[in-house]
Amino acid sequence: MAELKFTQQQEMLRKAVREFVEKDVKPVAARLDVESRFPMDIFVKMGKLGFAGVFVPPQYGGAGLGMTERAIILEELGRHAAGLAMALMTHHLGVDAVLSYGTEEQKKKYLPDLASGRKISGLAVTEPTGGSDVAGQLATAVRDNGNWVINGRKCFITNSSNAEVNVITARTGEDAKGRPAFSAFIVENAVEGFSPGREEDKVGLRGSSTGDLLMNGCKVGDASLLGGEGNGMKMALSLFTKIGRTGMAAIGLGIIRACLEDGVKFARERVLYGKPLSKLQAIQFEIARIRIDYEAARLLTYNAVGLKEGGAGADAEIAAAKYFATEGAVRAAKRTMDLMGGYGVINEYPVGRYMRDALTTISCGGTSHIMQIIVAGQTLN
Amino acid sequence: MSGFHIVVLVKPVPDPGWYDRVEIDPATGALARQGMPSVLNPSDRHALEEALALQERFGGRVTLVSMTPESSAETLREALAMGGDEAVVLSDRAFGGSDSLATSRVLAAGIAKVAPFDLVLAGNESADGGTVHVPSQVGELLGVAHLVNVIRLEVDADGSVRARTRIENGYVEVEGALPMVLGVRREINTPRYTSLMGVIASQGKPIRVLGAEDLGVDRSGVGMEGSNMRPGKLSRPGYRRKGERVKGDPEETVARIVGILRAEGVLG
Numbered sequence A: 001m002a003e004l005k006f007t008q009q010q011e012m013l014r015k016a017v018r019e020f021v022e023k024d025v026k027p028v029a030a031r032l033d034v035e036s037r038f039p040m041d042i043f044v045k046m047g048k049l050g051f052a053g054v055f056v057p058p059q060y061g062g063a064g065l066g067m068t069e070r071a072i073i074l075e076e077l078g079r080h081a082a083g084l085a086m087a088l089m090t091h092h093l094g095v096d097a098v099l100s101y102g103t104e105e106q107k108k109k110y111l112p113d114l115a116s117g118r119k120i121s122g123l124a125v126t127e128p129t130g131g132s133d134v135a136g137q138l139a140t141a142v143r144d145n146g147n148w149v150i151n152g153r154k155c156f157i158t159n160s161s162n163a164e165v166n167v168i169t170a171r172t173g174e175d176a177k178g179r180p181a182f183s184a185f186i187v188e189n190a191v192e193g194f195s196p197g198r199e200e201d202k203v204g205l206r207g208s209s210t211g212d213l214l215m216n217g218c219k220v221g222d223a224s225l226l227g228g229e230g231n232g233m234k235m236a237l238s239l240f241t242k243i244g245r246t247g248m249a250a251i252g253l254g255i256i257r258a259c260l261e262d263g264v265k266f267a268r269e270r271v272l273y274g275k276p277l278s279k280l281q282a283i284q285f286e287i288a289r290i291r292i293d294y295e296a297a298r299l300l301t302y303n304a305v306g307l308k309e310g311g312a313g314a315d316a317e318i319a320a321a322k323y324f325a326t327e328g329a330v331r332a333a334k335r336t337m338d339l340m341g342g343y344g345v346i347n348e349y350p351v352g353r354y355m356r357d358a359l360t361t362i363s364c365g366g367t368s369h370i371m372q373i374i375v376a377g378q379t380l381n
Numbered sequence B: 001m002s003g004f005h006i007v008v009l010v011k012p013v014p015d016p017g018w019y020d021r022v023e024i025d026p027a028t029g030a031l032a033r034q035g036m037p038s039v040l041n042p043s044d045r046h047a048l049e050e051a052l053a054l055q056e057r058f059g060g061r062v063t064l065v066s067m068t069p070e071s072s073a074e075t076l077r078e079a080l081a082m083g084g085d086e087a088v089v090l091s092d093r094a095f096g097g098s099d100s101l102a103t104s105r106v107l108a109a110g111i112a113k114v115a116p117f118d119l120v121l122a123g124n125e126s127a128d129g130g131t132v133h134v135p136s137q138v139g140e141l142l143g144v145a146h147l148v149n150v151i152r153l154e155v156d157a158d159g160s161v162r163a164r165t166r167i168e169n170g171y172v173e174v175e176g177a178l179p180m181v182l183g184v185r186r187e188i189n190t191p192r193y194t195s196l197m198g199v200i201a202s203q204g205k206p207i208r209v210l211g212a213e214d215l216g217v218d219r220s221g222v223g224m225e226g227s228n229m230r231p232g233k234l235s236r237p238g239y240r241r242k243g244e245r246v247k248g249d250p251e252e253t254v255a256r257i258v259g260i261l262r263a264e265g266v267l268g
Helices: A009-035 A040-049 A067-080 A081-100 A104-115 A232-269 A281-309 A315-345 A351-361 A368-380 B016-021 B040-058 B072-084 B100-114 B133-142 B194-203 B249-265
Strands: A123-124 A140-143 A147-156 A167-172 A180-188 A195-199 A208-222 B005-008 B012-014 B038-040 B062-066 B087-091 B119-123 B145-155 B161-165 B170-177 B179-184 B207-210
Touching: A009 A040, A009 A067, A009 A081, A009 B072, A009 B161, A009 B194, A009 B249, A040 B179, A067 A081, A067 A232, A067 A281, A081 A104, A081 A123, A081 A147, A081 A180, A081 A232, A081 A351, A104 B087, A104 B100, A123 A147, A123 A232, A123 A351, A123 B207, A147 A195, A167 A208, A167 B161, A180 A208, A180 A232, A232 A281, A232 A315, A281 A315, A315 A368, A315 B005, A315 B038, A368 B012, A368 B062, B005 B040, B005 B100, B005 B161, B012 B016, B016 B145, B038 B040, B038 B072, B038 B179, B040 B072, B040 B119, B040 B145, B040 B179, B062 B072, B072 B087, B072 B207, B087 B100, B100 B133, B100 B194, B133 B145, B133 B179
Parallel strands: A123 A167, A140 A167, B005 B062, B005 B119, B062 B087, B087 B207, B119 B179, B145 B179
Antiparallel strands: A140 A147, A147 A208, A167 A180, A195 A208, B012 B038, B145 B161, B161 B170
16 A cells, blocks of 8 residues: 655645735635635636646646646645635536536637636526435426527525536436436536525635526527436536545645644644643644544545546545534534633634635535445445 | 857755755764755846747757766756756766855856857856856856856857846946856746646757866866865854843933944844
8 A cells, every 4th residue: 555645746735825825815805705806816816827727638728737746736725715715625526617618619619718818607407406416406408499498596606606618417307217307518608597696605615606597598509408408417427536535635635734724723822821832732632633633534535536437436435524524624624713711712823814714614525424324335235 | 140059057956945054063064964955046047048949049059068866867857847958967076065156167168068159048047056257257267258147148149148137236337248157036037837748848958968087177176175165154143032131211222222333233
């Protein structure tokens, strides 16, 4: 069994990403949270540095790297600004939908702009009827003189008000067994009948926009059908796992590291009873528990990403990583708040934001309950 | 002529984030650097940025030259990820213990190996040495014009140069022509970030290692033997605070406190 060891190129990449995040993102992270604002200017910079198209092949304008490098970027961003990391993570959902399921024409048309960050993408599946109940979608797409007419409402969609290239699923008929069949469409935001709806005021991850997408007689051509008719459900479930849950695990990991680093700094600097907090065994226990969560989440996350990248199914491993890293982020934030005492609830310190961000990661890409169902299902079978 | 050949002098230095863990060997007075990660000298990044901006404008080549142990060559890879075409590492046991002049001799010999060059850019000073000797010494050894404290640089296609250098309470505008050796300050530009594409490209860029024999340097002029500068006594400053209680009636107390602050240079 080999140790978890990144390549020299991956270490260089982490260093380069960290430098950018510490200089350009960290100083504004608290403000983005307070203002509940997605920073378009920073996203454009991230696009130029290759983050937006990290796993997109160079012939479509991407960096041509893989999912491990993507996870490193999301961990580093999540360390200081989990909301912005969420926006990038969701952008990758739309990007991979086009990359993995698009025709050559669709890839050539959309990927260069998406990989360079000139345009933002997203994936819209969830509806008021539920997110995890993918088959419960009510939005419809009906053929009409060689076009598709889409009607319906998507909700809790990240990048809802920023994405220019939306991948949207809708019910397009029934399969041979009479079950609802779904298809995916690429819908540009300028299409008539399509508009972003209300924006949510979220508890955390506020550096990304989240809201409704409304389709009211939204007409798109056959060229917008993505991945073939009737394949929307399979595509969505695959993207949730490969991109969504691995991404959320990496963001959770970043939040745990934030708690660990900030907790250690505070414990070493804060003097109580004439000595630093770090000398108190009760505080050492808290630090140790956060560290253990970090190490375990790190191993689970990069192992799951590596398995998926190597071609394995890895649904249970990815679900376990997502479950552990996001729940671990909540535990880490609580422990950091505990060890900081009164300072833990003062917004001058970022730990309160870490807590809100961590809590919000739980419901993104499938709740902890759903993750446990996936793990249990695979284990029992 | 299609662009310039620009040589950028770069140096891996101990990561400033580890400065609080620096230990001094009491016997030798040397810094114990074992286990400390290296980073590219901060002001060298500005020199590299200036070179890359000129390369983008005029084309040409950018070569990084560094006197550093071969084990630090990976830091050069990070510089190549920011930009530049190749790196040359000047590494030899004989170079160990070089003072700034001996270092400049090695660097000048290394630059001569990659000549012809049009411009040599260097960070004004290194974060660990901070002498500001090297750019001028290298310029003298190469027999070309040199300046330090450069805060603005304009180069035309014909090689004419206008440079602004920082002096106390102002600046000096200098006009000249390439070739030149320039030491730049941080104010000159904002270094670019390293992109993922840059990281990937850096993996295929050549890093050549040249030793004393390759350079043909006179061993008596480099390393400990060729260095006249010796570090004096190094000691760790104490951090203990000294308190003084001033008592008396308010007027006397205030006068006394003001007197103390004046004596310490806090008040004028």
